[in-house]
Amino acid sequence: MSATLFKRLVRFVPKGNPAATLIGEPTDASVDVGLAIRQGQAVQVNVFAGASVLAPGAPTGAVETIDRVLSPLAQSEVGTIRCIGLNYKQHAQEVGMALPEVPTVFLKPDTALAGPWPENVVIPKLxxxxxxxxxxxxxxxxxxxxxxxxxxxxxxxxxxxxxxCNDVSSRTSQLNQSQWCFSKGFDGSCPIGPTLVSKDVVDPSALRVRGLKNGKVLQDCGIDDLIFSVPKIVSFLSQSTTLRPGTLIITGTPAGVGMGRTPKETLRDGDEFSVEILPHIGTLTNVFKNEE
Structure with missing residues (x-):
């Protein structure tokens, strides 16, 4: 199915059928799915015939209400998650680093994938x-x-x-090592969602990303601050390397990360963090819980 045949897709468990996983498009084109679900509002979805956002099929005519929204991709679909570090001009400035000349790449395993609330993100013991x-x-x-x-x-x-996405990180491990895969690759350290928005709906450079911890805005930046654009990143990562369908690329974070603030901000048990990307994509919210 061509991306032009949908605008926004969600992968979800419908009310009344906890064993089912469906794909569909919200009936309300303007609803922020993640925010609405977190606030206990009903979100209705036009169900598609397919079982994956990679092949969603056509609308079936059925309408279901979301009981639980899931990550757009299943863990089995993402392969290795490709990540770009230090890719916003303002972020490079806040951490006192020169702008890179080529993209900095690190990897997260598929076990790092997580979904939106009500799925919790675990803070590792380490x-x-x-x-x-x-x-x-x-x-x-x-x-x-x-x-x-x-x-x-x-x-x-x-x-x-x-x-x-939220690239959840363990800063001590990151700063103690030259490679970042360990410090950013813990189980559940890459929640994504709540929607997949077609590339034909939005120019990514027109989007704005905000990060909110317990309702307090800590990050707020236009994606036009990217050092390396989406086309540049995709091209770079594909050189002599096969990117399969479902490959997830996370493109870097803007200024305002916890380690760059005075005093520092950290994620602790019970904290709620939201990644808001508007228009269209909406709000990815997770509550953090300590690993026991």
Whole structure:
């Protein structure tokens, strides 16, 4: 199915059928799905025939109400999550680093994938030891078809759409190591959602991302502050490397991360963090719980 045949998709469990996982498009084109669900509001969805956002099929005519919204992609669909570090000009300034000349890439395993509220995100025991849990509000890009050696000019032909992400990080481990895969790859450290928005609906440079901890705005930046654009990132990652359908790329975080603030902000047991990307995508909310 072409991305042009949908605007926004959600993957969800419907009310009255906890064993089912459905794909569909919210009946209200303007509803912020994540925010509405967190506030206990009913969100209705036009159900599609497919079982995956990668092949959603056509509308069936059925309408269901969301009981639980899930990550747009299943863990089995993402492969290895590709991540871009230090990709906002303001963020580079706040951490005192020069702008990179090529994208900085690290990986998260598929076990890092998590979904929106009510799925909790666990603060690992290692992170709890010195209170170093941090948030990173990010735009996520989902690949639609196999990409390899793609040019920057053709890169958008391989993009299915966009979602919101939180690159949850353990800063002590990150700063003690030259590689970031361990410190950012803990189970559940990459919640995404609540919607997948078609690339044909929005220009990513027109989006704005905010990060809110317990309702307090800590990050607020236009995605036009990116150092490396979405086409540049997709092209770069595909060089001599196969990106399969469902590959998730998270594109970096703007200024305002916890370790860059005075005093520092950290994620603790019971904290609620929201990544808001408007228009269209909506609000990804998670409550953080200590690993026991």
């Amino acid at each position: 992170t709890q030891k010195d209170d170093c849990g941090d948030y990173e509000s990010e735009l996520g890009v989902i690949i639609s078809k196999t990409a390899k050696n793609v040019s920057e000019a053709d890169a958008m032909d391989y993009v299915l759409g966009y979602t919101a």
